[in-house]
Amino acid sequence: MSDPTPTTTVDKYAWSAIARALPSKRAAGERVGDFDEIYASYDEAAVRAQASRCIQCPHPLCMQGCPLSNRIPEWLALAAQGQFLEAAAISRSTSNMPEICSRVCPQEKLCEGACILNARTQPVAIGAVERFINDYAFAHHAVEITQAPPNGFRVAIVGSGPGGISCADELAQRGYDVTVFESLLIPGGLLVNGIPGFKLEKDIVARRIDLLAKRGVKFQLGVKVGWDVTCAHLRREFDAVFLGVGAQRAKPLDVPGSELTGVVDSIPFLIQKNVVSPLVDLPPVDVVGKRVAVLGGGDTAMDCLRTALRSGAREAVCLYRRDLANMPGSKKEYANAIEEGATFEFLTNPISLVGNAQGAVTEVRCVRMELGAADASGRRKPRPVPGSEFTVPTDVVLVAYGFDPVPFPPGSDLAMLATDEWGALKVDANQMTSEAGIFAGGDASRGASLVVHAVRDARKAAEGIDRYLHVAKSTQPAS
Template identity: 35%
Template sequence: MNHSSPITAFSPDMFMHNFAEAEPGLSRKGAVEESNRCLYCYDAPCIKACPTSINIPSFIKRIATDNLRGAATTIMESNPVGASCARVCPTEELCEGACVLNDASAPIQIGLLQRYATDWAIASNAELFQPGQRTGYKVAVVGGGPAGLSAARELARKGFDVVIYEARDLAGGLDTYGIVSFRLPQSISLWEVEQVQKLGAEIKTGVRVGTDISADELLEQYDAIVLAAGMGYVPPIGIEGEQLDGVYDAIKLVEQTKTGLPSVNLIGQHVAVIGAGNTAIDAATCSVRLGAANVKMIYRRTREEMTAYDFEYEFAKQEGVEFRWLTLPKRIVGDESGKVTHLECVQMTLTGETGKDGRLVPMPVAGSEFLLPVDAVVTAIGQERQKGLIEQFGLHHAWGVVEVDDVTYQTSNPKVYAVGDIIFGSGRGEAMVVSAAQQGKDAAHAIVRQLLPQQDHVIGSAM
């Protein structure tokens, strides 16, 4: 059964309109008024709530006094991907959630103010930092996402020769390819990449470590290695019908919209998205903007157990996404031509038992199977781990989660440090862009301490 309307071409103009940044930035007047609301707390809880410890009162004060270079420098000093984080950080859970004004009125709009300052830096083509004096040490960074870029920038500012090996055509990782454009335009991420390049870091794109160059070669050629390779695509969910026409990987779907007019045509279609994390939300809202007539998110637990941020959930509801809680996909059904027609599901109930992840364990309700008419199914149940790459380096890991020192991020090979999604899991923190940025910084500082133990470890200097 197919509910789709006659296929209509998705024009470039329609695509540009639908995927333009959803939330407008602050005007100059709005930014000044908002910054003047700040109490500039001496012992600011917002700083403590920021994983990268941005001096938030300081940059807001600089906006109030029209010192936008100073504001942008303060932000980017602490967070090398601060322009992206201004758009994608769960600020209501972090800095804004800690704002002392929550009890009196409304918290300072820290995310929008951070965006205002970094947008100025982008528009002004400002160079905020300079490379340090050359040390002669060479560091390879495997992966050019937020964690890898942060490590590379800190090392370049300290005078290390840095080469980033990036498997994709463009660096930036998740920020460049994996977050929908109407939340994070690709140009923002690429500006952050450019800032790292301007400090002298070399980025070799289209080079896959483990295939185009071996781990052994890197270990031989470099004084230290930062493994920041992230994760792969969505793994198979293991149900019948995954091979049918109309079944999509959520990450690949979002990628298509980040790199140009997508080939996927969802106009008029009924779409089911399996999963309830941030990637699933992105896939669902992306499907809406690709013209889907109806989008349902299918999740075997309840709203309380979903891993997506609250603001993501609210945004999805505003976009018209529907949620089918306590629903487990069992089979994808197709017609004789091999095209998706239905998703067979079963109703679930939560037991009183708690799983290893701390969430209640769901179980099927006997005899509750039903068919949901759909034209497309998008899978978003997590990502494959880089076990092959990890094992090439000979690192200790638990099911693809690299084991590291909690402070230095040094692995079982003292020459190799690991940061970002490749160490996320097994109860280690949240997979946030801002957390990955801080891990990259911390690993870089640990490398400096290891290779230059006699030097002052204040990283770089602002211009």
């Protein structure tokens, strides 16, 4: 790391003297031995030096790159001057979980990707500074837990992922009486039951949930809305409902042999390896000494590779149909996976799985792909290269092809809500669904996406609920 001399005033040219430096990472050989986070924290001098690289541009592109429009230059300036608590307070004013987003956001595609310094050198290490100041605030007991005076309205939140808990937090801070209904026994959604501990330790999520409980939010765990209770019931008990039910229906592996033993969906595998709790009751997936093939190229695929290696796999290979440049997974996590021993077969598409006499998978038959013209999304469409079939020997196949929303049971009052062709709930500009008083956000309304997008939708939904209920109240005839 370059000389981390602290600055006391904003030096617009600090970036030319101080190189970007992320906090140090544990050695790959050490970190594959556990599920703890891989990055250390900055020390105070280093965070001040890194924050001082911000040139305080008048129209900050980083804020446009951040889905929450976080007030990044303001907290960078304060952090550069060592005012970490003040910086964290500003960071909390636009985000309900900055200590989490800073750990899991793909910054290279968001705030840091937009930083103006990219034109000359490397961007400000925005995510790492955001993480430091918020961890600092927690360590100094400087995160408010006060309860707002009640405003008389009750809201039901369905789902306790980042969408659900951000909406609950926003509303509780405005005086709403909020109850979160969660179908699982461990709250947190994919923050716990998806994203592995080496990216986001479970304690950090538990601390956020605990903070919500201290702010007065109630949790009803093990209740599956649409199955165990109807929406009509919630409408009777509550003034509004927010659906943050995510999109956790795995896209199927549609090739011959997908029913063989040893072919496993990504989320049950990640939960089984990452969540150590008597509340998790899933069949064990043994990868010790085995060859693991991961199908897909997103964040989930990177997490499966790294989890397999931590769980004792002999090798973990990713089979992905496009090339590295067109892979959706974060490049930071790709680099981390490579360091930890994962290998990648790009431009490779599975066409069938082959098994032994016992019905266990033994190999993946693949075909090489080439990239054709760009499709509607702007990404180049892969097509098979004739005669290029080859085989990848394997003992376990982890399927990470992405997710769609889980449909509500046919006939339930929630199945009546309007959805798009993928099953995502349709919402208006206030995040309200086709049913007045029922709002939605996060993966449930936009399809599988990012934590920070769920937080953004939830904040918008909370504003929408606030407006909706206060308009409803002001138009009620006086009794």
